[in-house]
Amino acid sequence: MRIVDLRSDTKTMPSAQMRMAIAEAELGDADEGEDPTVNKLEAMAAQRLGKEAAILVSSGTQGNMTAVLSQCARGKSVIVGKNTHINLGEAGGLASIAGVSLHALQNTSSGSLDADEVTSSINLTSKDWPETGMISLENTQNLEGGLALNQGQLKIIADIAHDHDLPFHIDGARLFNAAVHLGVSADELVLDADTVTFCLSKGLAAPVGSVLCGTEETIAEARRWVKYLGGSMRQAGIIAAAGIVALESMVERLADDHENAQRLATGLQSIIGFKVDPENVQTNILFAHLEGNDGSQLAAAINERGIRFYDLGELGWRFVTGYGITSDDIDHALDVVETTVREFREGRITVSVSNAPSRL
Numbered sequence: 001m002r003i004v005d006l007r008s009d010t011k012t013m014p015s016a017q018m019r020m021a022i023a024e025a026e027l028g029d030a031d032e033g034e035d036p037t038v039n040k041l042e043a044m045a046a047q048r049l050g051k052e053a054a055i056l057v058s059s060g061t062q063g064n065m066t067a068v069l070s071q072c073a074r075g076k077s078v079i080v081g082k083n084t085h086i087n088l089g090e091a092g093g094l095a096s097i098a099g100v101s102l103h104a105l106q107n108t109s110s111g112s113l114d115a116d117e118v119t120s121s122i123n124l125t126s127k128d129w130p131e132t133g134m135i136s137l138e139n140t141q142n143l144e145g146g147l148a149l150n151q152g153q154l155k156i157i158a159d160i161a162h163d164h165d166l167p168f169h170i171d172g173a174r175l176f177n178a179a180v181h182l183g184v185s186a187d188e189l190v191l192d193a194d195t196v197t198f199c200l201s202k203g204l205a206a207p208v209g210s211v212l213c214g215t216e217e218t219i220a221e222a223r224r225w226v227k228y229l230g231g232s233m234r235q236a237g238i239i240a241a242a243g244i245v246a247l248e249s250m251v252e253r254l255a256d257d258h259e260n261a262q263r264l265a266t267g268l269q270s271i272i273g274f275k276v277d278p279e280n281v282q283t284n285i286l287f288a289h290l291e292g293n294d295g296s297q298l299a300a301a302i303n304e305r306g307i308r309f310y311d312l313g314e315l316g317w318r319f320v321t322g323y324g325i326t327s328d329d330i331d332h333a334l335d336v337v338e339t340t341v342r343e344f345r346e347g348r349i350t351v352s353v354s355n356a357p358s359r360l
Helices: 016-024 036-049 060-071 093-098 115-121 151-163 175-182 216-228 237-249 254-269 295-304 327-345
Strands: 053-057 077-081 101-105 132-138 168-171 195-199 210-214 285-290 317-320
Touching: 016 237, 036 053, 036 195, 036 210, 036 237, 053 060, 053 216, 053 237, 060 093, 060 132, 060 168, 060 195, 060 210, 060 216, 093 101, 101 115, 115 151, 132 151, 151 168, 175 195, 175 254, 210 216, 254 285, 254 317, 254 327, 285 295, 295 327
Parallel strands: 077 101, 077 132, 132 168, 168 195
Antiparallel strands: 053 210, 195 210, 285 317
16 A cells, blocks of 8 residues: 655655764764764754754754743743644643743734733733743744744744743744745744744654754753753764754755645645635645544545545644655545545445544
8 A cells, every 4th residue: 555644744754865974973972062963963053043052952842841941930831822832732741840831822813923912911910820931932833734924923922022021932843844935044034032943853854853042041051951851862963963964955845845735735625525725835734624524534534545644623634744755645645535535425435433543
């Protein structure tokens, strides 16, 4: 069976160049600052994002956690979007480990936050509510369909944070997707951010790792917290080597992923019963909705036929393109979806809903 895995860009496999770089990486003790490949990646990442310093971490979740721990005291709250990864996808770690609460606001149609609502939600005086300690946005916006926030949109919220002497953090797991879509440099997008994370292991296709960037002072504090979290590594150059290749050779090709997402959206739109607007597909993520009450059964049937995606219930079916997915794969996926929908509606196939994968 031909498999086209559109569940997430975390399913990408490292390129041959990455594998070679891993094998040949110069190594040292990263915990002591002695791994030259890690040091090179961190310097490269900081320069690429226009920040003073950077630290390699195991994941975007650890990067976000460390950003909060380094800048937001226990007992305070972080203002975030309701549909952000920090709010929904990090297992409640900020509450249990960082000791902060999340003040989740409804995302706007652009994926950002309403400026007036953010301002009115900041608490610096009341003893009854958690004191606000940080404001954060996500770019791109995963559960908002991969929407990209431009520098102007980010600056509006950053200015509110800074006017109240609060740090502004960007969860930029797919930051380079946003930059490529908008046709700007990544450092321009995060100009007003105090800290920013980005993932090496999504569209950039490295096998593991994320980077947290910020001021030298913040990153020095972050190193202490990463140690506390058990994230200090030794010969981590084998991870960093692939990250270097990712930054050098995988950014511009993200446009291919965006084109494939558009191709998929246009194709799904032509299948009777599907609701998807290609004009709202900006990067490599799209959500499709199916008319009727049989969406879960159809999702399971399509997955059984090798086209893998997540059925997220009311949010819709989420498809994500990435390295290794070709335009031919998209055409094959569309053929399978169209055939399965037709046969299902003709009563020619049945399937158990329990087989449908579902995950944020």
